[in-house]
Amino acid sequence: DVVMTQSPLSLPVTLGQPASISCRSSQSLLYSDGNTYLNWFQQRPGQSPRRLIYRVSNRDSGVPDRFSGSGSGTDFTLKISRVEAEDVGVYFCMQGTHWPPWTFGQGTKVEIK
């Protein structure tokens, strides 16, 4: 199984400042079709997960452009250009290249300082 490792696990940030979350996979997520199936989800307190980013860098509909995804192979990053209060929550990366199983990172808790 592919192991997904996120860092940091806790990220205190100041409102208006940038934030960055790292996700590393134990195997390359590049598939033979040329796509890399790395996704990011946001889970606000008390809510279900919401997909933010698919295939490394594609934002879902309605996701603010302050969220961006990048990376390749085994190293990926989710960036928030200017953190807002509504961004508080836990962020998970998930791989969809080597399945089953589909595997998630441990989650990174973003909170306001």
Place this chain on the structure above:
Amino acid sequence: QVQLVESGGGVVQPGRSLRLSCAASGFTFSSYGMHWVRQAPGKGLEWVAVVSYDGSNKYYADAVKGRFTISRDNSENTVYLQMNGLRAEDTAVYYCARYYNYDWSCTPDYWGQGTLVTVSS
């Protein structure tokens, strides 16, 4: 609008069974595969099972293989998770989530609100 509504959770004794349901609306259910993903209290996300759009393909996590069964009824727009031989470690919020049939990676793009299963004597 897209809606996925889970039901069937509750408190159950170890070794007993429970069946979860996920009722879908607001989209063409038969064009989407469905996952069950769980989250133990205060923990991360763990994939449990998936069924293809037509029910012909199913996969399970090793932790539930042989105990859980995923199924779907496209006439009722509902996906099910039959859970037998429940253990304390199955305690979690169970989410259903859809993925578009033509997405090879089966990545969930919309999740329900979840239903809590507590396994305790």
